[in-house]
Amino acid sequence: MLQAPSKTKPLLLQLPDEIALTVTSEQFAALAAANRDLRLERTATGQLIVNPPTGSESGKRNLSISGQLNNWFESNDNLGEAFDSSTGFELPNGANRSPDASWVRKERWEALTPEQRKGFAPLCPDFVVELRSETDSLKKLREKMHEYMDNGAQLGWLIDPQNKRVEIYRSGKEVEVLDIPARYRVKRFYWI
Secondary structure: OOOOOOOOOOOOOOOOOOOOOEOOHHHHHHHHHHOOOOEEEEOOOOEEEEEOOOOHHHHHHHHHHHHHHHHHHHHOOOOEEEEOOOOOEEOOOOOEEOOOEEEEEHHHHHOOOHHHHHOOEOOOOOEEEEEOOOOOOHHHHHHHHHHHHHOOOOEEEEEEHHHOEEEEEEOOOOOEEEEOOHHHOOHHHOOO
């Protein structure tokens, strides 16, 4: 059983693919609090996922996505709340996930208690964005997008710069795949 120590020391954690480390929701919260510099997620079955830092290109693309979402949010701030990639949510299926960018409708956010808002909000965002980095498995990202949709997301974008396409997920609809024409691959859409 993992427990957060009273004093923490830097920890190098390397898990081969064939080893799965599972943690409870409470253990995950303790690990995340003790390791704020790590990007941790937890599957619905409790498997711990340690995400490596992104490369510089992905970091620039993430910033562009966050900036564009923030600009939209600032113009429509009465509609809901926007979040960056460091925000964790506890999905209805029990998974703890951190989309690269997300947004929650105002009435859903305001239905949470102040305590729930401080921790991993117990809901799935209405809108999620995942940006595929060089090391991300497209299969795993697609599974993650379906998990968001199965847990209440209404809209999701999976941005895949390697294949120059965006997959659009909508509640109750088939996934729409857009191949990005060259004319849109300009600096203002750097996330492509």
